[in-house]
Amino acid sequence: MSALAHLRYFVSDAADEWKHAPGPNLLATATLAAVLFVGAVNLLALSNVSGQVGRWKQDLRVSVYLADDAEVVRTEELRARLAAIPGVARVESIDKDEALRRFRASFPELADVPADLDANPLPASLEVILEPGERSRAAAATIAEAARGSPAVEEVRFDQAFLDRLDGILGIARWGGGALGIVVLAAVGLVVAGVLRLAVHARRDEIEIMRLVGASPLFVRGPFLVAGLVQGGAGGLLAVFATEALRRAAFTYAGGGGGWTDLLLGRSLPWAPSVAVVATGAVLGLTSAWFAVREARGYQSKMM
């Protein structure tokens, strides 16, 4: 019998088993889907936060706040000096009016506060936009040093340190989540193996007959392994769809994007992690089925 014919038999027998005993098969699929869903939601949050940090890094800038009494000549001189530093993409001048407009756009609920004051309290600034990549770190330090030396400068702000810390936390979350994920998957593997063991046990008479008429161990186990693979893959697919449904529901509940919803759930789970979730489910299902079906060796009655 060719490998293809074997596979066709395994698939048709597994499908037949689903039709005849959907209960244990659905239970195994649902258990896998539930665990993979938790993993997929974590992956979704991680990928969104990582993506956002990456975008912030692409838009890395140093804000050089100018003193109110800074002379235009000195400011222009500073601007030219900063623009010449390697790693600087461009330098934008933000005057006090533009700073006020941006403040009102960013904090609409506080838009009236500056109007209560006699004068615009916000300083003019130079926004130094950096090129993405490692070169920016060195450039940021040079900019901060160069700017602080100028009498036209009041304050320099640079968010790289914050982004680096966030990156570090994300790294820990990835490793910690990965390690925790392995432990959880192993535990769930045992649970699913238990559920599949029930399915194998329910067919012990059939397995015994298969062995008595000369079926090889591969022939007996094949349908169970295929069923485990399909259950795991189906569980993974369900988890991915449920994660997307949760993301959309969260957006609807939050009344659209913005804030934490955007940060954690702004974009759908990318293709690569989605495929990884489905593949993990399939491998978990297959492994669990393999452990479960090993018990089938004992199903044999005595005669003659």
Place this chain on the structure above:
Amino acid sequence: MLRQERPTAGRIVVNGRDLSTLSDSKVPQHRRALGVVFQDFKLIRRKTALENVAYVLNVAGIPRAEQKRRAYLALRGVGLQHRLGVTPEVLSGGEQQRVAIARAVVNDPELLIADEPTGNLDPDLAVEIMRLFREVNARGTTVVVATHDRDLIARMQRRTIYLEHGRLSPEGVPA
């Protein structure tokens, strides 16, 4: 004889194979060369009569179309050509045993082993089943029947080996 257990002493040779030295990996191959009929029929409940018979050929790697053709012929041989598509629970005890016999002979084995094949059947059906075994034997297959039914043994008028407390008695003489 099916090599469910390995002999602790002596030798058992079936179809030229010494079961005391037969490795586990060769057991499926050994069993495929035999036909077996059980007291409790041992039919797969979720498969139809035709599928149960064809399963042995499937295990042996026979192409699908050939499986169906030979399974049909085997079921016709035991008079069940009208019950091909039904599952065992719909069949009577006698019909189930006839399906089991069809399954045992479908592979044209040199040796057919029947373990108490009439144990769950009424006397008339038992005679009918034994008649089928005679037909199988007439086609060249050696048939070994294990039974406690001395009347049946007397009616069959065939070579008889008595087994008492695990030991063979002289041929033809009850211990």
